[in-house]
Structure formats: C-alpha cells, structure tokens
Amino acid sequence: MRPLLVILLLVPFALLTACASTSRQFRSSAIEYLYPSGKEAEPSRDITLRLPARVAIAFAPVAWSSEHDVLTENLKQEILEQIASGFRGRDPIGDIRVIPSTYVKPGGGYEDLDRIAAAFGVDLAVLISYNHAQFSDSGPASLAYWTIIGAYIVKGEKQETRTVIDAAVIDIASRALLFSATGESRASGSATLASMQRELREQSEKAFRSAADDLVAKLDIALTEFQAQAKAGTVRGPGTPAIDITSTAPSGAAGGGAAGAGDLLLAALVAGAGLAARRRRRS
C-alpha cells in the first residue's frame, strides 16, 4: 500500500512539472528614451531637410526586462548594420552611422540626440525599439527528465519567440517624427532541458535578424511613401509640420581629387629615394 500511496502522491507533482511554463520579456522604447517621466512633449517645428541625408541609427535603451538585456552589444551592432546596409547607397541617403549603445543614455531625451548629432555630424536619427517575448512550456515528454538521461536527450521543452522591432525616423533639429515602420517575426522550436537556455538564446538571435529583415522591407515602403508626401510640403498631410527640402547633392557632378594606392606608393618611393640621396650627400 505504502509504495502505491507514494506513487499516487508523486504523480500530481510530476504532472505539474510536466505542465510548467516560463516566460521572459524584454522591451526598449523610443518614447521613453525621448520623453523620460516628467518631461513634457515638445511641439514639432517645421522641418528643413538637407539632402543627401546624414543618418544615425541606434537602439533605444532598454525600458524594462525580466532579466538582463537579451541583446549583447555585438548583436545590437550586427542588427543595426543589417538594417543600415538595406539603405546605404539609396538616394537620398548620404551616410548612415551605426551608434554604439554606450553613446545613448537611458532617458537622455532630445538633448542626448543633440549630442549625438554634434558628435557624429548627422541630421536624422533612426531609433530602434523592440518588444521581445519568449515562452517556454514543458510538454508531457518532459516526464522523461526523471530518468536524468531524459533531460539530455528528450526534447520536452516547447519554445516560442515573438519579436517586434520598430524604427522611428526623427529629424533631430525640429524634434519631428518623419515616418516609422515595424518588423515582426515569430519562431518556435523544442529543446531538451539541458539545452533549453542555449536554444532560447539562439532563437532570440534568429528572431531579431528575421524581424530586422522584415523591418527593412517595411521601412523601404515607408520611406517611399514619405518621399511622395514630402513633395506636397508636409510630413504627413495637412496639420503636420511643413517640410522644406534643400539639396546639397550636386545637380551637376560631384568630383574629387583623391590620391589612391598608386599615388601613395609612388610618393613613398620618391621619399625613400630622396632619403637615400640625402644620406649619400652626407657621407
């Protein structure tokens, strides 16, 4: 009787373990960065947009997370490069600078953006926010974990990752939001108990890269729509800030006189021969 009683008592615990769910969430917010608590919103001013545009792209600092930030600094830089490379060379974008997170102060507001603009010589800022949620559920197969070996070979953990990345393009001088776009991704998988954390990290990375790809496509559409709207003289139609576009891009050709590898090499050879001549004269 007693062994049966023990089993009957243990089974509910085992079943509860088998149905365990965990979740974690990470969020960064451009709004909380630009308008920290207590700061009133500044009305947008009319915009003078100089083309080709000089743009900075950065992650808005993490607003809230259940754990330490899911994105390492290396991964943040890679994702920002992934987004930036989707637009480099595209007219009317002149230069896109990827800004490390160390330059972006949490709650820094527009004053922080002014400092970044001065330091990097940019006029527009693309602030990337994200909402990243991961859910992990232990399925019935997780009962095998009691065998100890099962924890290493049985994929009893079901995982799901949902990621939303938002890009807000802001004219720093006028404090105006020009346009924005959102990219999303959803991924699911399974893992053993032993590999669960590693699988979650890998799924996070894939989710961010996939959401970034989606964002690039949608941001491209938003940029095209903005260009069409800007020709009408406002950011988003009547009642929104007026926009005046000035082009410093050459309407004629832009030319450069640039020394290349050949010039440097020849100059080095001439300087080398000259030094040899100088030594010979002295000897």
Next chain:
Amino acid sequence: MLLGVSLVASVPHVADAIQYERSEVLSGETWRLLTGQIVHWSWGMTCADLGTIALAGGWLETRSRRLAVSAAALSAALVAVALLVARPDVAFYRGASGIAVGLTVAAALELARAGPSRWLRRAGAALFALLLVKAAAEMITGASFLPGTLPEGIALVPETHLAGAAGGILAVMVPRVLARGGITPPSES
C-alpha cells in the same frame, strides 16, 4: 600647416562651407577655388591625400622649402584653372590630390635632376615617367587603376592630377630656365 588646416577642414560642416561649388565661385566666392582643395569627402580620402603630401612634400621641403611651397602653390593654381575651364560639368569638388601629385612630380623631377648618384637620378627619372604615365592613363580612362578612396557617387576628376603634375614640373624647371637667362631667385634664408 597644410596638414593641420586640412584636418580641421575635414569636420563636416566646415567642409560644406568651403568646398568648391561652381555656382558660388562664379558668383564671386573665388576663394573656393583654393579652399576646395583642402577639404575631402571622407576620412579615407583625407588620409590618402595628406599621406601622399607628407611623404613627397616632406622630403621636398628638406631639399628646398622654396621648391616645396612653389610646387604646392603652382599645383593648386593650375588645379583651380583646370576645374574652372576644363570641367564646367563639375558642380562640387573636394580633394588635395592635385597638390599631392604636384609635390610628388616635383620631388621625382628634382631627384632626377640633382640626385647625387647615377642610379638615384635614374630612379627619379623612372618615377617621374611613371607619374606622368599614370596621370595620362587616368585622363584617358577617367578612373584610377589601383584602389582609390573616393566615396560612392563621387567621380575622379583626372584633369586635376594632370594640372598638379604640370605645377610640379613648372616649380622645378622655371627657376632653371630663368637661371640660364641670368635671373636667379633670392637665396633661401
């Protein structure tokens, strides 16, 4: 001094204000013909141009400061003329490579003319010939053969290299010609 000014002028807003702009030059801002030659489109371009100037101009200045200054000045002047006269299609221009080429050509020619040994004079002559061939090839093809430092969307203006080379040649040869005619420049102090 040229290095220092050019570095300062590489700050974006400063560069925008003093770059060569044909419309502004024709409106009276003729100083842009020269200031446009000390600003650049990118840091890579700045480093390449100033590196070349430092190498060739550095040695040339140890040989004769007057020669280095006159080579730089004549090259800059001829580059300005080339931009205005030969390339009316170029609306914006930045770059010191015309001056860099002028200094390199002057240094090679000076070495070919006054090197202390035969092999150094021949080396100078060979380098001088290579420089002229390179400038001519750039004029014909419109591009540089080896990797350049111009950002995307900015075209090389090969006339500036040819003009710079001409400035370097004049800086070396004109005093020699004048000396043969009995006119000698004041000695360097």
